[in-house]
Amino acid sequence: MKDRYLTTNQGEPVTDDQNSLTVGQRGPTLLQDIVFIEKLAHFDRERIPERVVHAKGAGAHGYFKVYKSMAPYTKAKFLQDPEVKTPVFVRFSVVVGSKGIADTVRDVRGFAVKFYTEDGNYDLVGNDIPVFFIRDAIKFPDLVHALKPDPVSNIPADSGKNTRFWDFMSLTPEATHMLTWLFSDVGTIKSYRFIQGFGVNTYKWVNAEGCAFLIKYHWKPLGGIQNIDGKEATMLAGIDPDIASRDLFDTLACGKTVEYELLVQIMDIGEECMQDFDPLDATKTWPEDKFPLMPVGVMVLNRNPENFFAEVEQSAFCPAAIVPGIDFSNDKLLQGRVFSYGDTQRYRLGSNYLELPINRPVVPVHNNQQDGFMQIMPNRGTANYYPNTLGGGIPMQAPEIGIPEEPYVEGREVRMKVMADDFTQAGDRYRSMTAVEKDHLVSNIVEDLCYALKPIQERMVSNFMKADTELGSRISQGLKL
Numbered sequence: 263m264k265d266r267y268l269t270t271n272q273g274e275p276v277t278d279d280q281n282s283l284t285v286g287q288r289g290p291t292l293l294q295d296i297v298f299i300e301k302l303a304h305f306d307r308e309r310i311p312e313r314v315v316h317a318k319g320a321g322a323h324g325y326f327k328v329y330k331s332m333a334p335y336t337k338a339k340f341l342q343d344p345e346v347k348t349p350v351f352v353r354f355s356v357v358v359g360s361k362g363i364a365d366t367v368r369d370v371r372g373f374a375v376k377f378y379t380e381d382g383n384y385d386l387v388g389n390d391i392p393v394f395f396i397r398d399a400i401k402f403p404d405l406v407h408a409l410k411p412d413p414v415s416n417i418p419a420d421s422g423k424n425t426r427f428w429d430f431m432s433l434t435p436e437a438t439h440m441l442t443w444l445f446s447d448v449g450t451i452k453s454y455r456f457i458q459g460f461g462v463n464t465y466k467w468v469n470a471e472g473c474a475f476l477i478k479y480h481w482k483p484l485g486g487i488q489n490i491d492g493k494e495a496t497m498l499a500g501i502d503p504d505i506a507s508r509d510l511f512d513t514l515a516c517g518k519t520v521e522y523e524l525l526v527q528i529m530d531i532g533e534e535c536m537q538d539f540d541p542l543d544a545t546k547t548w549p550e551d552k553f554p555l556m557p558v559g560v561m562v563l564n565r566n567p568e569n570f571f572a573e574v575e576q577s578a579f580c581p582a583a584i585v586p587g588i589d590f591s592n593d594k595l596l597q598g599r600v601f602s603y604g605d606t607q608r609y610r611l612g613s614n615y616l617e618l619p620i621n622r623p624v625v626p627v628h629n630n631q632q633d634g635f636m637q638i639m640p641n642r643g644t645a646n647y648y649p650n651t652l653g654g655g656i657p658m659q660a661p662e663i664g665i666p667e668e669p670y671v672e673g674r675e676v677r678m679k680v681m682a683d684d685f686t687q688a689g690d691r692y693r694s695m696t697a698v699e700k701d702h703l704v705s706n707i708v709e710d711l712c713y714a715l716k717p718i719q720e721r722m723v724s725n726f727m728k729a730d731t732e733l734g735s736r737i738s739q740g741l742k743l
Contacts, residue, residue: 270300310575311610312361315406316372319355320454320507321574322514324563326350326377326524332558335475335528336467337664338587340379341558349378350561351620353577354454354510357389358409359418364503366495368449368706373459373481374579375561378624385583386479387603391448392460393687394544395437397680399598404430428714432721436545438729439688445706446699450495453509455520456488463581463596464542466531466589470664476534476541476591478527478548480555485521492706511566520563527553540682544595547687573620578607586663594680612636628657688729704733708740719743 268276276297283295291298325347332341340348355372356363363369371390376383395405408430411418431437443449451457459481467475490498498505513520527548529541539546567573580603581596590596607615613634615621627639630646645653692700707726711719719741727734 270297271304313355313610314606315357316353316355316374317361318359318363318365318507319353319372319574320510321351321353321567321570321577322510322520322563323565323567324350324352324519324561326375326559326561328559329557332467333469335469336587337470338379338384338467338585339381340377340384340585341587349624350563351376351378351573351577352561352563353574353579354457354506358406364499365506366450366452366490366498366503368444368492368495368710370444370449371451371454371457373457375459375481376577376579376583376621377585379585380625381585382623382625383583383621384585384588385579385581386461387579387581387599388459388461388463388479388481390451390457390459391440391443392458392462392478392480392547393440393443394462394595395431395440396434396595397436397543397545397682398594399596399602401434402595402598402602405434425714425718428711428718428722432718432725435684435725435728436682438684438725439545439691441707442688442691442703442729442733445710446695446703447489447491449706450490450492451488452490452494452498452505453488454506455485455510455513456483458482458487459522463544463599464591464593465596466591466667467528468587468589468664468667472665472667474531474589474667476529476531478553480525480527481522481561482525483520483522484560491702492709514563514566522561522563524558524561525555526558527555529553539687540680542591542593543680543682544593545682545684545687572618576611576615576618577620578604578611578615578618580604580607589667614638630657685725685729688726689733692730692733700733700736704736704740707737711737712741716743 268279270276274296279297279301282291282298284291293299326340327347328341328344330344332338340346353372353374353376355374356365356367357370357372359367359369373388373390375386377386396402407413408426412426431441459479461477461479465477465479467477469475502508510520527550529548534541541548580600581590582600582604584590590600611618614636616623616627617636617639630641630648632641632646643653645651645656648657648659649655692703695703711722714722720743723734723738723741723743725734726737
């Protein structure tokens with residue numbers, strides 16, 4: 263547009279943006295040069311704190327359509343009508359590394375989906391691996407400290423001589439299952455279009471009759487699943503460290519779509535304590551022969567963000583963002599995530615981060631929360647409290663939809679370690695692998711673990727031995743213990 267002239271942030275036209283105001287041609291710059299001052303002051307503040315985890319990411323817009331009504335299991339409105347397209351925004355990410363990390367490094371990948379539903383936003387925040395390192399959120403700061411750079415040398419955990427990482431893992435037996443995923447070829451990728459996604463935690467669906475079901479979420483790429491081995495990952499990290507981000511962007515830019523099918527495993531709430539594993543344990547998977555995958559719908563990504571910072575960097579996901587018909591289980595890791603994710607976004611983006619366009623629901627927001635940094639949707643009227651008569655009792659409490667779920671937990675307050683089998687599923691996974699997959703898993707672990715101190719190696723081998731004697735023996739031989 264020829265009339266789109268430069269202005270200051272106040273709207274004043276700028277006639278010269280390339281030369282600062284000085285005393286004569288060679289004199290000092292004047293403080294009254296408001297164009298210069300505003301330009302540099304804003305530049306000095308362009309960076310916001312990076313995410314503690316999931317720092318580097320790529321995003322895409324699209325929509326989700328359910329195949330058929332899920333009314334027998336949930337009253338969530340966006341899961342009822344196959345004709346309705348629910349807008350979504352997806353952010354894929356590298357979990358541990360900072361913003362400059364290569365896309366292909368051995369790491370977990372984040373797979374976070376924001377559904378903009380008629381009942382508000384629903385955030386399904388997961389990873390590309392179905393299990394996690396820990397089962398209790400109180401250990402999360404310790405886990406991330408062990409994964410992040412050494413506080414003395416500032417050398418990242420993934421740059422070799424991984425003593426801190428393996429020290430923590432060897433003392434955390436529940437992480438054994440996760441390590442059989444992370445150090446397989448699942449831990450190295452070069453395209454977000456061909457990775458799976460998992461909710462990781464156990465959620466609840468509640469139907470209109472108040473019946474509750476435990477849920478595990480799965481995303482399957484309709485283009486197939488592809489991984490790479492460690493050698494190719496290392497090569498690509500040097501040649502094209504942004505390959506996964508570039509691949510997703512270029513695919514959507516040329517008019518193609520990227521599609522994922524959503525499937526769930528469903529367990530009746532009454533079956534929870536009848537299993538030989540804890541269905542609420544994030545270090546465990548549910549056996550698919552007993553709890554088969556049920557197709558729910560398809561997600562189609564068809565549009566790139568128009569501005570990376572505004573949409574990808576400022577996007578904020580939180581498992582606490584739920585809608586009627588979806589609820590939290592007593593998964594101890596999920597219970598901590600419900601608080602922590604929103605809290606870190608308030609620190610990173612400000613108390614009103616949900617008013618940013620990428621995070622704002624598509625439905626009107628009404629409540630009596632007010633003020634704070636960057637408030638752009640202030641409440642109107644004198645009655646900023648409830649109950650009230652001065653404001654006509656508005657906004658009023660919403661009516662309950664359907665029959666509320668009956669509470670199913672009671673007991674005394676305790677701090678109690680969960681006693682669980684930390685090794686059977688890890689061993690089952692190893693035994694399910696092909697010979698090549700087993701070779702890759704063993705060599706990847708040996709190549710990384712070989713830098714750790716011998717006592718740490720011995721502890722880690724002991725854990726792998728408990729999962730599978732062949733796996734432990736092969737790693738021990740590789741380390742020459």
